[in-house]
């Protein structure tokens with residue numbers, strides 16, 4: 512591949528910074544642009560000397576191929592990203608969906624015959640059961656002295672991590688925007704819902720007096736549907752309220768205690784004892800919406816123990832500097848097959864209009880906004896355990 516180096520250098524924009532004691536005449540070698548004239552590159556000897564090691568050190572894969580698309584050479588990064596055989600179009604088609612990318616043979620041939628580079632973003636490439644996202648750029652390759660076309664080169668960059676981060680960010684921003692508007696929408700819906708409910712109640716009274724069976728049935732259905740809407744709206748409003756200012760730093764046990772205060776009388780009424788096992792002196796956390804998380808987890812625990820029981824709450828610090836808060840109840844547990852589903856919006860096993868299925872979905876969003884996670888498991892001796900992991904930052 513040695514004879515190709517110079518041609519490749521002329522095609523891929525590279526700047527090489529040399530250490531002062533490297534013995535080379537110049538400290539900075541550019542393969543494109545005016546600054547070339549300042550350096551002793553007229554015979555290409557510096558690039559020739561650096562040769563293969565430069566191509567091997569590049570963090571991207573480089574593959575040179577001739578006008579029949581036969582591979583002339585590739586650096587080891589390219590071999591890591593793609594499964595190479597003799598021809599570049601076949602190598603690309605092997606791990607990608609050729610139909611989506613409109614046929615690699617045609618794409619690459621067009622790029623080299625037209626002399627115009629082409630770029631393919633986020634190409635999904637699968638090999639050995641693993642899928643990664645690649646950015647592939649194809650540029651025509653011409654002989655440095657004669658400018659005669661000798662094929663093309665491809666640069667391959669693994670962009671999986673960057674794209675995943677970008678997607679996560681977009682998702683977080685979308686959720687934040689939805690969250691912001693949800694409380695406004697809930698407020699807007701509250702008034703008309705109230706009005707409709709009142710008119711339905713009035714109409715119910717009349718159809719009952721007149722003993723009109725069918726209209727009564729219809730109105731009862733409407734009433735049930737409306738009650739569910741009212742509950743969803745009030746839950747959304749509840750979650751948009753916070754007793755803290757978002758940037759305030761608080762002790763985790765303080766937030767849990769504040770949440771428990773709102774449930775104390777209910778717990779007493781059904782004979783539920785709350786046992787605390789806090790680790791004091793843990794790093795403080797930005798309060799944000801954590802209050803809502805523990806309100807909902809405690810409410811669910813109480814709902815799971817209609818005939819009394821025990822709610823054990825503990826906090827600790829894990830070795831990776833993550834605060835761990837655990838709520839262990841002695842209730843009925845959740846269906847094991849629904850371990851993941853319970854975090855989905857509107858999944859509820861609570862009968863009638865008792866549940867909306869929004870609580871855990873909102874809890875998970877809030878915890879994830881702390882870069883934390885929430886996990887659920889049924890305890891071996893009955894009941895369930897909800898664990899919140901919150902990394903300590905700053």
Ligand code: ADP
Nearest residue numbers: 811812815844845853859860866867868870871
């Ligand atoms: P909702 O409480 O309105 O049903 P959630 O999202 O808070 O909505 O909870 C979803 C479902 O998860 C509940 O309906 C229930 O099936 C299950 N669940 C949550 N917490 C518990 C718990 N502590 N014990 C048993 N099941 C639970």
